[in-house]
Amino acid sequence: MDKFLLRNVGVPDSHHIEVYLSRGGYESWRRVLTSMQPQAVVDLVKSSGLRGRGGAGFPTGMKWGFVPQGVYPRYLVCNADEGEPGTCKDRVLMENDPHLVLEGIAISSYAIEAHLAFIYVRGEFTLSAERLEAAIAEAHAHGFLGKNILGSGYDLDIVVHRGAGAYICGEETALLTSLEGERGNPRLKPPFPATEGLYRKPTVINNVETLANVPLIVQYGAEWYKSMGTEKSPGIKLFALSGQVKRPGVYELPLGTPLRTLIEEYGGGTLENRPVKAVIPGGSSAPMLTAAHLDTPLDYESIAAAGSMLGSGAVIVIAEGTCIVSVVRRLIEFYAHEDCGQCIPGREGIAWLARILERIEAGQGREEDLDLLLDICDGLSGRSLCPLGDAVVGPVRSSLKHFRDDYLAHIRTGQCVQPVAVTIA
Amino acid sequence: MPFSEAAQRELQEIIQRYPDKRSAMLPALAIAQREQGYLTPEAYRWVAEALDTSPTWVASVASFYTMLRKEPAGRxxxxxxxxxxxxxxxxxxxxxxxxxxxxxxxxxxxxxxxxxxxxxxxxxxxxxxxxxxxxxxxxxxxxxxxxxxxxxxxxxxxxxxxxxxxxxxxx
CATH class of the missing domain: 3.40.30.10 (Glutaredoxin)
Structure with a gap:
């Protein structure tokens, strides 16, 4: 299919403004500034059906609409703290097409009447941060940012803010706490950021890919956007395909594309053509699916109906022969490492899960441990301060549902019977 | 090792970008780490002074983030x-x-x-x-x-x- 989000990726010097302009860049921004009121932009995005691409899939226009009337200043924050294991799509946009991201931020800031926007880039993404900063300087020089942009009277500055290595800061309230210069502790909601966010002012937080869709919707229209994807999940999505496939990569596809198409046609199938054992369809927090789910369309509703979530669109493929206990342990150790330590379910529960998984993998588990794992999940799910608790239970519950035999083999034989384990320590 | 004039200027420029100077915490710590290779008590004092806060607070924030090193690393x-x-x-x-x-x-x-x-x-x-x-x-x-x-x-x-x-x- 034609590429839209990735249309400039692979074009030489695509990160420079001359190339971006030569390919129609900033025309949407110009059109918005010269012919649209902020509310008209909100209405356009609402009618396009665009949903948040960071993981939650919340309707973007509706999120913008939650900003209370008459309260200023307001801030737009671009969440570029891409860290959900499996997810590596925003980096592609920031490195290769930073001006598309900036144009999306500019239009969205105008829509919510913000005059200062921040891009919170994960600390490790040095090249992304450098490309964005260079692009901001270019955009200023061309009059697309700064004071009285293109003579419209509208002012906007964009600040690149680099994180420093903390997965939890991708959670929107933790991101705001971090951006305010504190430890990246999540906050209780409500209040939601739209009413009380950065510096306790109305704040809209959108993912990089979400914002990158906005110039396209202005350019081609809401009807065009809805002509792709499904009725409830319209439009296009970047899918980061990783794991045991022949051609991992970031692919742009309409929502609703079958999982099998992504893995087989785009990914070239599994390594050594081994059968698919498990698929994590939406980043590490998404419950595992199995080979029986390969015909599931990749849209929010269909993946949810299959028992998982589309999340960030990061699809991790695990082939037959790989030990699921080792996979789940690796993921839970990640969450234990990244937990902020504020709430007891998060702090104690995740560490407890990790210890039990370690002993099961080491062949020292008991059959009762499987119920204990589920019991701890019940204590975590919905009971933690932030969504991390729910993220953790996804891999544990789903693996116990679909791959209980892998656990039992470890417990009963005292060792791993699979050829491949992903154990590090 | 004292912090350079250039680092001082860079930090002051970064502080200006934010409505609240405390937001410059992570950039300030990144500059300090770049200058010294890792974060020292001196770095916490330097950042605290620039951001009107206490060195203990700065150290507490720094302890949260894995990219902020508290001990030296190889080249x-x-x-x-x-x-x-x-x-x-x-x-x-x-x-x-x-x-x-x-x-x-x-x-x-x-x-x-x-x-x-x-x-x-x-x-x-x-x-x-x-x-x-x-x-x-x-x-x-x-x-x-x-x-x-x-x-x-x-x-x-x-x-x-x-x-x-x-x-x-x-x-």
Whole structure:
């Protein structure tokens, strides 16, 4: 299919403004500034059906609409703290097409009447941060940012803010706490950021890919956007395909594309053509699916109906022969490492899960441990301060549902019977 | 080692970007780390003074973030991603290869001070796994042979005292 989000990726010097302009860049921004009121932009995005691409899939226009009337200043924050294991799509946009991201931020800031926007880039993404900063300087020089942009009277500055290595800061309230210069502790909601966010002012937080869709919707229209994807999940999505496939990569596809198409046609199938054992369809927090789910369309509703979530669109493929206990342990150790330590379910529960998984993998588990794992999940799910608790239970519950035999083999034989384990320590 | 005039100016410029100077905390700590290689009590005092807060508060914030180092590292900090997508494509054997080539274990620094080897959680480069980061640079789609080339390149660069990031350009 034609590429839209990735249309400039692979074009030489695509990160420079001359190339971006030569390919129609900033025309949407110009059109918005010269012919649209902020509310008209909100209405356009609402009618396009665009949903948040960071993981939650919340309707973007509706999120913008939650900003209370008459309260200023307001801030737009671009969440570029891409860290959900499996997810590596925003980096592609920031490195290769930073001006598309900036144009999306500019239009969205105008829509919510913000005059200062921040891009919170994960600390490790040095090249992304450098490309964005260079692009901001270019955009200023061309009059697309700064004071009285293109003579419209509208002012906007964009600040690149680099994180420093903390997965939890991708959670929107933790991101705001971090951006305010504190430890990246999540906050209780409500209040939601739209009413009380950065510096306790109305704040809209959108993912990089979400914002990158906005110039396209202005350019081609809401009807065009809805002509792709499904009725409830319209439009296009970047899918980061990783794991045991022949051609991992970031692919742009309409929502609703079958999982099998992504893995087989785009990914070239599994390594050594081994059968698919498990698929994590939406980043590490998404419950595992199995080979029986390969015909599931990749849209929010269909993946949810299959028992998982589309999340960030990061699809991790695990082939037959790989030990699921080792996979789940690796993921839970990640969450234990990244937990902020504020709430007891998060702090104690995740560490407890990790210890039990370690002993099961080491062949020292008991059959009762499987119920204990589920019991701890019940204590975590919905009971933690932030969504991390729910993220953790996804891999544990789903693996116990679909791959209980892998656990039992470890417990009963005292060792791993699979050829491949992903154990590090 | 006192902080340079340039660092001082850079920090003051960054503070101006934010409605609240406290937001400059992470950039300030990043500057301090760049200046000294890792964060010292002196760094916490420097940042605290610039942001009107206490050194204890700054140290508390710093302790939250893994990229902010509290102890020195070698000239090249090698961080091997061991999260799922990388591990599914052989992060463990690559880590073992690095251990063997460098003669050190994870968390250690070579006696010549050139390399520190660590593991790291997901670097956000899953579709080009396996991946490692050396200082600011990503190295993707790694193989043992590629790692040998990278180490040789870094050793050459260190021998000629070149800039840390000019050896091979960005990947």
């Amino acid at each position: 090249y900090l090698i961080q091997v991603c061991t999260n799922l997508s990388c591990s599914l494509l052989g992060a463990k054997p690559l880590l073992d290869h690095l251990r063997q080539r460098l003669g050190i274990d994870v968390g250690e620094t070579t006696p010549d001070g050139l390399f520190t080897l660590t593991t790291v959680e997901c670097l956000g480069s899953c579709a080009t796994a396996p991946v490692m980061q050396v200082n600011d640079r990503y190295y993707e789609q790694l193989t043992p042979e590629r790692i040998d080339e990278i180490l040789a390149g870094l050793r050459r660069e260190a021998g000629t005292c070149g800039d840390d990031r000019t050896a091979e350009g960005h990947s």
